Each structure stands twice: as C-alpha cells, then as structure tokens.
Amino acid sequence: EAQVTQNPRYLITVTGKKLTVTCSQNMNHEYMSWYRQDPGLGLRQIYYSMNVEVTDKGDVPEGYKVSRKEKRNFPLILESPSPNQTSLYFCASSLSGVDNSPLHFGNGTRLTVT
Amino acid sequence: GENVEQHPSTLSVQEGDSAVIKCTYSDSASNYFPWYKQELGKGPQLIIDIRSNVGEKKDQRIAVTLNKTAKHFSLHITETQPEDSAVYFCAASITGNQFYFGTGTSLTVIP
Numbered sequence: 001e002a003q004v005t006q007n008p009r010y011l012i013t014v015t016g017k018k019l020t021v022t023c024s025q026n027m028n029h030e031y032m033s034w035y036r037q038d039p040g041l042g043l044r045q046i047y048y049s050m051n052v053e054v055t056d057k058g059d060v061p062e063g064y065k066v067s068r069k070e071k072r073n074f075p076l077i078l079e080s081p082s083p084n085q086t087s088l089y090f091c092a093s094s095l096s097g098v099d100n101s102p103l104h105f106g107n108g109t110r111l112t113v114t
Numbered sequence: 115g116e117n118v119e120q121h122p123s124t125l126s127v128q129e130g131d132s133a134v135i136k137c138t139y140s141d142s143a144s145n146y147f148p149w150y151k152q153e154l155g156k157g158p159q160l161i162i163d164i165r166s167n168v169g170e171k172k173d174q175r176i177a178v179t180l181n182k183t184a185k186h187f188s189l190h191i192t193e194t195q196p197e198d199s200a201v202y203f204c205a206a207s208i209t210g211n212q213f214y215f216g217t218g219t220s221l222t223v224i225p
C-alpha cells in the first residue's frame with residue numbers, strides 16, 4: 001500500500017532534549033515536506049526537499065533541521081525543543097516538486113514539549 | 115509570500131443540503147489549488163484540485179470553481195452525508211514545492 005509513515009504518533013518531551021521524528025514514503029517520490037498544524041493557523045511549511053541532498057526552508061524553519069540522505073526518508077530534527085514547538089506535525093510527499101503534483105500526507109505526530 | 119484566507123471556519127448543514135467553502139489568495143502567480151479533507155486522527159487527504167487554466171472541475175458530489183480575476187476559489191459539496199463531516203483545507207501553490215494553506219473549515223453534517 002502506497003503510504004507516508006511517520007513515527008512516533010505521539011511524543012512528550014522536555015525543553016532542550018533533542019528529538020527526531022521520522023518520515024518514510026514507499027512511492028519513490030522525489031519531493032518531501034514537513035508541516036506543522038496549529039489551531040487557527042492551518043498548516044505551515046517547515047522545510048521541504050526536492051530530492052536527495054536538496055533541502056530548503058519553508059515559512060517556519062526556525063528551531064528545526066532536516067536531512068535527505070535517502071530518497072524515501074526525510075527526518076525532522078529538533079535539536080533543542082521549546083514549548084512553542086508543541087504542535088501536530090505532518091510529513092508529506094509528492095511525485096515531483098516542480099509540476100504541482102498532489103501531496104500525500106502521513107497521519108501526523110503530536111508533539112508536546114514541557 | 116502567498117496568503118490564503120478561508121471561510122467559514124465552521125459550517126453545519128443538514129444531511130442532503132449543499133455546503134460551500136470559500137478561499138481567497140493574494141499572489142496572482144498561484145496556479146494550482148488543491149482541497150484536502152482531514153478526518154479526526156488522520157492526515158489531510160486530497161479530494162479535488164484545479165489548475166489555473168480551468169474554471170471548474172467536478173467529481174461526483176464535489177466541485178471546485180476558480181475565479182482568477184477575483185483570486186478566489188470555492189469547494190461545493192452537494193447532497194451532503196454524515197461521512198462528509200471533517201475539516202477541509204484549501205491551498206495554493208505557484209511552483210509545487212511550496213504550498214500555502216487556509217486555516218481550515220470544520221464541516222458538520224447533521225443527520
């Protein structure tokens with residue numbers, strides 16, 4: 001089954017403790033992206049990747065890092081999480097980032113930073 | 115960057131009635147407008163999309179209209195059913211690598 005898989009689904013951590021949220025897709029998609037969803041703000045793009053070793057900032061990249069060493073994986077790294085990063089995070093992928101291909105989303109990771 | 119506004123934020127309709135959700139965008143260069151449905155505990159799923167060279171697109175009970183001059187696009191759901199209850203997001207994109215989402219509409223279909 002074609003899917004985007006995020007792990008973990010739920011994560012509670014403390015301020016300053018580094019964490020990684022994993023994202024993997026099995027559709028051989030070139031483009032991958034991370035979003036955060038907050039009440040009243042919709043989905044905002046954090047980072048995106050057009051292909052392996054190619055990443056770029058979205059609208060809200062501060063406090064986040066990403067890497068794209070393999071085509072299928074696009075982990076989101078919070079090196080020193082803060083309470084304002086408490087949010088619902090979604091990973092998405094699409095066939096290509098240059099021709100407006102539809103996005104396929106994972107089921108989300110709910111992160112709480114205390 | 116692009117700014118997408120979505121209205122209303124909540125919408126309740128009787129089963130069988132129609133529902134309309136409206137979005138406006140600010141950047142006239144935007145040329146791709148998808149709509150996503152998000153059910154509780156799940157990620158958004160694409161339900162319909164439209165490109166700027168088309169004014170209207172239909173898929174069974176769902177339709178999207180686009181007015182490039184006014185920079186707005188709308189989602190129309192006819193003959194609503196309880197399973198249509200969800201949060202709906204509109205989005206706009208220029209290049210396909212950056213998507214700008216509206217703030218969402220929570221639709222409730224009352225049986």
